[in-house]
Amino acid sequence: MTAEGGGGLVLVVEHEDAVAELQRRYLVREGYEVRIEPDPARAPSETARLRPDVVVLDLSTAALPADLFRRVAEAAGAAPVVAVAGPLDPAVERALGEHWVTRPFSPRVLVGAVGEALRGAGPGALPGELRAGPVTLEPRARAVVIGERPIALTVTEFDLLAFLMGNPGRVFTREQLLDAAWGPGAGAGSRTVDVHIAQLRAKLGEGSPIRTVRGVGYVLDA
Structure with missing residues (x-):
């Protein structure tokens, strides 16, 4: 049907x-x-x-x-x-x-x-492994590694990173990231995005591919 x-x-x-x-x-x-x-x-x-x-x-x-x-x-x-x-x-x-x-x-x-x-695609076709520089994200296992070092992320941090890595080079506003990671109408403020992005960058360290676009939001540089 x-x-x-x-x-x-x-x-x-x-x-x-x-x-x-x-x-x-x-x-x-x-x-x-x-x-x-x-x-x-x-x-x-x-x-x-x-x-x-x-x-x-x-x-x-x-x-x-x-x-x-x-x-x-x-x-x-x-x-x-x-x-x-x-x-x-x-x-x-x-x-x-x-x-x-x-x-x-x-x-x-x-x-x-x-x-x-x-x-009818085979396993791993979509969503598949995502890469950005030294960062590798596996959606099925919800795992992130930098090189061979595993990174422990919260559920929201992982969802934010997965969304950005799935859309490299695109600039997203804080409102768009709220919709992507928290769901439409979640009620969280834009400051929440800034806090989670800061935590995410800290965990990724120098390997973080996330860049701030002043006055707009964030972008992931592939």
Whole structure:
């Protein structure tokens, strides 16, 4: 079933209302039609009933995540399933197919994974590893390294860096960065962006590719 004039019907299976709503807003903004199911146990039956173009499946509360994924994938037929989970045993990860994101995640990473799944791209095609000078960012693992040295970032710091690295050379206002990292209507002020950028630069040290554009905002120099 394809949404009229949009990108397709997405069934979002997510137990946290706030997270589900954030996913819905970002997906709708990209032209998708979205249905939300808060109970993962109902995911197989809802998938069979709705026949969505793609399923976003929260596995973080599942006792047997691989089994739930298998049952949803069977109900989905040819439609892809994007698994959302925290750290898992490697054997379980291998059972989750080629489309998945690690919790916590940026809404933009989730939207990218949905687009990748619908295009039938292989793992890592989008979102993939990002590089800027000595800085390497891996969206799936939510990991950042400078050279071979890992950098510990907060969720918001990571989302800010991922957004900037995904759009090198573009100057963004503080309001645009608020929208990207905190979500539309989050209520945080522009000063919040300055504080997080300062913290991010301090952690990246001399390898920081983020530059201030006076009177406008920030840009990442590739």
